[in-house]
Amino acid sequence: MALIFYPPLKSDEANYRAKASALYQQWILPTALAEDRSETFRRDIFNTFAKQGLISIAIPRSFGGGEGSYRSYYAVIEELAKGPIAFPITIGVTNLVMGALLAFGNETQKNTFLPKLSSGEWLGAFSLSEPQSGSDAAALILKATKVPGGYSLTGSKCWCTNGGQADLYLVMARTGEAKNKGISAFLIRKNTSGFSIGKKEKKLGLKTSPLTELIFEDCDIPETALLGEEGQGFEIALSQLEAGRIGIGATGAGLTTAVIERMQRELNGEFGKHCPFKEAIAHKFAEYYARLQGVKQLITVAADLRDQRIDCKILASQIKLLATDLAMETSGDLVQFLGERGVQEEEQVERFFRDAKALQIVEGTNQIQRLLIAKEMEKMI
Ligand SMILES: Cc1cc2nc3c(=O)[nH]c(=O)nc-3n(C[C@H](O)[C@H](O)[C@H](O)COP(=O)(O)OP(=O)(O)OC[C@H]3O[C@@H](n4cnc5c(N)ncnc54)[C@H](O)[C@@H]3O)c2cc1C
Numbered sequence: 001m002a003l004i005f006y007p008p009l010k011s012d013e014a015n016y017r018a019k020a021s022a023l024y025q026q027w028i029l030p031t032a033l034a035e036d037r038s039e040t041f042r043r044d045i046f047n048t049f050a051k052q053g054l055i056s057i058a059i060p061r062s063f064g065g066g067e068g069s070y071r072s073y074y075a076v077i078e079e080l081a082k083g084p085i086a087f088p089i090t091i092g093v094t095n096l097v098m099g100a101l102l103a104f105g106n107e108t109q110k111n112t113f114l115p116k117l118s119s120g121e122w123l124g125a126f127s128l129s130e131p132q133s134g135s136d137a138a139a140l141i142l143k144a145t146k147v148p149g150g151y152s153l154t155g156s157k158c159w160c161t162n163g164g165q166a167d168l169y170l171v172m173a174r175t176g177e178a179k180n181k182g183i184s185a186f187l188i189r190k191n192t193s194g195f196s197i198g199k200k201e202k203k204l205g206l207k208t209s210p211l212t213e214l215i216f217e218d219c220d221i222p223e224t225a226l227l228g229e230e231g232q233g234f235e236i237a238l239s240q241l242e243a244g245r246i247g248i249g250a251t252g253a254g255l256t257t258a259v260i261e262r263m264q265r266e267l268n269g270e271f272g273k274h275c276p277f278k279e280a281i282a283h284k285f286a287e288y289y290a291r292l293q294g295v296k297q298l299i300t301v302a303a304d305l306r307d308q309r310i311d312c313k314i315l316a317s318q319i320k321l322l323a324t325d326l327a328m329e330t331s332g333d334l335v336q337f338l339g340e341r342g343v344q345e346e347e348q349v350e351r352f353f354r355d356a357k358a359l360q361i362v363e364g365t366n367q368i369q370r371l372l373i374a375k376e377m378e379k380m381i
Contacts, residue, residue, distance in 0.1 A: 016054065016057060049087065078296075090165075100239065298319050335352075
């Protein structure tokens with residue numbers, strides 16, 4: 001049994017969700033604990049999802065996608081986020097690269113890269129952050145110097161999800177002095193000479209999602225690697241954050257759903273029979289369920305706006321903030337209420353808590369989301 005949400009899914013969303021759920025049960029759940037421990041990214045599972053058309057649901061058919069609705073896409077992300085969240089994160093990042101290509105790529109770039117990414121043959125990575133420029137992303141310093149026939153990159157990037165696994169890296173680098181307008185976006189293939197993968201991070205959560213440094217040493221790339229215009233890189237990066245933040249929100253919503261369902265199963269079972277404060281927990285989780293229903297409504301609204309190509313950046317920030325804070329709050333309470341069992345690896349409860357923490361940081365921290373929302377509010381009144 002599962003929690004019920006409104007509105008009921010339309011048939012295409014329900015079909016996609018059912019497919020994701022079946023694959024999740026068959027492929028992800030049985031080995032989730034072992035892979036979290038060994039920090040293994042399962043490319044074969046990603047390929048299985050790709051074969052079922054779950055990677056590129058909202059991408060046009062002409063580029064190998066399913067041309068489905070964003071409701072369907074987020075329904076799949078939510079379903080897959082019930083387990084270790086590396087898969088929805090990997091799908092989300094690959095979609096950021098596809099989104100940037102669709103919006104800013106020339107015909108050659110679109111025709112070359114989109115079919116490979118949308119079929120899952122290739123995996124994408126999106127590299128904006130550097131040690132000194134996380135929240136203040138435009139302070140990046142990786143240099144791309146113009147040379148005859150293209151650019152030469154020297155420097156490094158950090159915290160690149162899918163690093164070492166990806167086949168195509170969308171890398172933001174500095175081509176000019178102006179803070180925002182001096183940044184350009186480049187499409188860099190793995191195995192490009194002068195480009196290598198640096199340190200793989202050991203982290204609190206998201207254990208099965210690779211996170212690495214990228215190193216560029218006199219890395220020469222052709223002019224054709226430039227996405228959009230020179231100096232347009234920061235605009236390109238920001239353009240994908242709306243999609244990314246809704247995706248992270250949907251991941252938070254899926255994780256929260258799994259947490260609430262687990263707490264309810266515990267309350268209905270042995271734990272509930274002996275728990276002296278069962279009612280207090282039930283009331284707290286009733287409120288979480290109501291809040292989750294609200295977050296999911298916002299994701300549905302955002303999905304429809306994205307289908308209509310209507311800007312929803314501020315809604316994306318609100319969703320990211322509310323969904324991931326809710327994931328953190330509910331998973332913390334689940335761990336707390338289960339006591340010692342809550343911190344045992346085998347119970348697969350503490351992983352929710354570790355993964356939720358990462359969600360509050362990625363795609364702009366939640367402090368930055370508050371800052372963005374506050375700035376918009378200033379303009380409203
Ligand atoms: C699991 C994971 C995956 C990631 N994947 C990618 C990826 O694929 N590609 C990529 O480019 N990056 C990625 N990142 C990097 C991520 O985008 C940055 O970690 C994030 O933007 C925060 O930057 P920072 O870590 O440098 O923190 P900082 O910017 O140094 O912030 C530190 C603290 O200060 C707060 N803070 C900063 N500025 C303000 C402000 N103006 N007002 C209030 N508070 C503020 C922040 O909220 C935070 O709490 C990933 C990070 C993680 C953890």
